[in-house]
Amino acid sequence: MxxxxxxxxxxxxxxxxxxxxxxxxxxxxxxxxxxxxxxxxxxxxxxxxxxxxxxxxxxxxxxxxxxxxxxxxxxxxxxxxxxxxxxxxxxxxxxxxxxxxxxxxxxxxxxxxxxxxxxxDCVSEMYPFFYRPSNHSVDRRWGISTPEQFFRETKGLSFLWRLSSVNRDFSICPSYPPLLVVPKDIDDESLKKVSKFRQGGRFPVLCYYHRKNGMVIMRSSQPLIGANKKRCREDECLLQAVIGSSDRGYIIDTRSGQQSQQARMTGGGFEPKSCYSCWKRLHRNMEKGKTLQESFIKLVEACGDESHNMDRWLSKLENSKWLSHVQTALSTAGLVAECVERDGHSVLVHGSEGTDSTLLVSTLAQLIMDPSCRSLEGFLCLLEREWVQAGHPFQQRCFHSAYSHARLQQESPVFLLMLDCVWQLWRQFPLALGFSEALLLRLANEAYASNYGTFQCNTEQERCALQVKEKTYCLFQALLRPVEREIYTNPLYESTDLAIWPSVHPQSLQLWRRFFLRWTPQNRHLEEAQEDIRNMILEWGKLSLR
Missing domain, CATH: 2.30.29.30 (Pleckstrin-homology domain (PH domain)/Phosphotyrosine-binding domain (PTB))
Structure with missing residues (x-):
């Protein structure tokens, strides 16, 4: 064209x-x-x-x-x-x-x-395929983390786990990457059978290994139990292999119990106690899809209200329910982290498709527990693993934002909700995260409109078919260049091995002003003050090194 x-x-x-x-x-x-x-x-x-x-x-x-x-x-x-x-x-x-x-x-x-x-809507016609940075020294090698690298660098993982190439041609699961970490005792033929029992082929795979106690977080889609209560012996064996001789594991279903029951009428469902006796199922209702998109629209409308009526503003803010979604996401992630960190049990997280709230929860839980995910590079690697490689459909979810007059289809600000939750962590623990608020704002912008190919397409399979990795540049690599790194690094960062447990009380959660109110005069004054403070800290740091 x-x-x-x-x-x-x-x-x-x-x-x-x-x-x-x-x-x-x-x-x-x-x-x-x-x-x-x-x-x-x-x-x-x-x-x-x-x-x-x-x-x-x-x-x-x-x-x-x-x-x-x-x-x-x-x-x-x-x-x-x-x-x-x-x-x-x-x-x-x-x-x-x-x-x-x-x-x-x-x-x-x-x-x-x-x-x-x-x-x-044709991906190959979008700007990332035409963008050529002025600095031609940008590395065209794609990405900053691979499944092989993750497996190799996670100490202790190789004893009970292996790297499987069962999905190397995307024939098993189009939304999974070619390489996946699975239990060592489960062979590829069994994985193929399990994939047919999980929606979209998204069988349980490892996304986090706790180095201190060996417990893991797995993620998947819902089992296809259906109204006839179908079983899959290989799926049951896989989950049993995850916990081994341990007495119990937890399944965190990001749907309500009623939603999980209703899913059986359309072929989905949940893991029945009779077949998964060593797993305890907990439900945490997390909104997604149209409900979450409408919440986002209402919040943006409230932020654009120029009536200056405080009661009206607070009423609109509450009616949007955005902060309620933030609270639910953080509390669910905290529950997962508590099961792994404090109680010493492995966890499987899933909703229906396993491409939205599942990734949101697994990302936040890892940030809470794992200090390696809290550095600038560690956080970008986490996003690459849990969102880009794991098949979050960016093209569908971020096609429109809050102003579009088009009929809502598959848009949903799940990635933005995750960034808001990370901002809540960043605000509550200003020394524990190695990146700045500016990084979160940049990522929020890039997900919806970008010069880079990182958030293009919906899956790794689509990126391969369109040669995104050969024809576009990688955002995460650009953010780690020296000039960019200086902007997006937190000068107050002090690494800690301790878990950071967020408070989810309503009074502890705040509106992300620099995102939702960024174009208001009041917020401009706040930004200028924060920039002055940042410059003072950087200057003090340089003086202390002399």
Whole structure:
């Protein structure tokens, strides 16, 4: 496809741009296949470069200042009547821009181009496939962590576990990576049978090994028990091999008991006690999908309320239930960590598909327990393992943000919810995490609109088919370059081997202001103060080293 086909008007002069935290400015607006570029007329250095993929919705309006006969052509009518138009651009990073364009036709052309080019659904046409960094020394080797590396570096893992290549051609499970860590006593033929018994082929695999007591966290999708109460001996043997001679393991189902029961009517279900006698099942109802997306939309709407009425604001915040989702996620992760760390039992986490709340819980539980996941590099490796390689469908979940007028389909801000939970940990334990809040904000932006290919596609299989790793650059590698590392490192970081147990009391959880309120004047003052404090800490650190 030629992007030029969708661009009827490429440049417009005398455009007025109004954006948050900046005075209105007049200049030239340009549209390309992937970007919207505004150049200020008075100061050529003042430019706004907006990735079209970052645009979630637009609203357009046109008006004629003087009416004329329909005998005039459309273009001539625009000139004589003094027609003009306004486009409101609502971005996925929650920024709202207003663009005033002289000329009705030009306004409609620009609006049409933005709507079309910001909603391309062909992955290979998106900007990461065209992006070429100015620093050509960027390493094209993809990723910072592999299953082999994880297996090799996790001490003690090789005694009872092995690295299986049963999914090397993605034929067993399209959403799993080619290599997986499984119990050593379970052969690949058994794994193939277990995969047919789990939704989407997502059979139980290891994602965390506790070095102190040898307990593990496994994750999977739901078993396909169905109304007829089907059994899979190989699945039962696999879970028994996980706990060995231990008296008990825990299954944390991220659905309510009622939801798990209802899933049997559509072929899913849960592990019955009679067949999994050594496993105790606990239910923790975690919302996802449309419910979570609607909660996000309500919160963003509340944050955009300009009535300055505190009672109304608090009511809208509560009605969004976003902080309730944060509380549930952190408490469920805390439960998993408590089972492993304090009680010394292995845990299997799953919901229905195992690609959303399951990954959210496993990620947070590892952050709570494992100090190696709390450094900058360790955290990025964790995200690569638990979200990119483990098959979170980024393309579907992050196709739209909170402003889109499109009908909700598979969008859900699960990854954003995870980042919010990590921010709560970061705020409660300011010395224990080796990365800054700026990293979490950057990741939130990149998941929805990025120059890099890391969050493209829904699975490793899709990335291989589209050659994402050969044709795009890796975000995580870029974030670990020296210049970026300095920005995203926490200067107060002090590594600790202790678990960090978050408080989930309502008074302990706060709205993530620098994300949800980042475009307000009040938050700009907060950012400036925090940046001053950070610079003082960095300066103090340099002086102490002299």
């Amino acid at each position: 030629e992007f030029s086909e969708h661009i009827k008007t490429a440049n417009v002069e005398d455009v007025v741009l109004r954006q948050p935290l900046h005075p209105a400015s007049k200049g030239t607006l340009c549209i390309t296949g992937h970007h919207l570029l505004f150049s200020d007329r008075e100061d050529s250095c003042r430019q706004v470069l907006l990735l079209l993929r970052n645009i979630d919705a637009i609203e357009k309006s046109v008006e004629n200042l003087v009416g004329y006969s329909s005998l005039f052509s459309f273009a001539d009518h625009g000139e004589r009547s003094g027609s003009s138009g306004t486009i409101i651009v609502k971005c996925k990073d929650l920024r709202v821009l207003q663009i005033d364009i002289p000329g009705m036709e030009q306004c409609l052309n620009i609006a049409h181009s933005i709507e079309t080019l910001s909603n391309l």
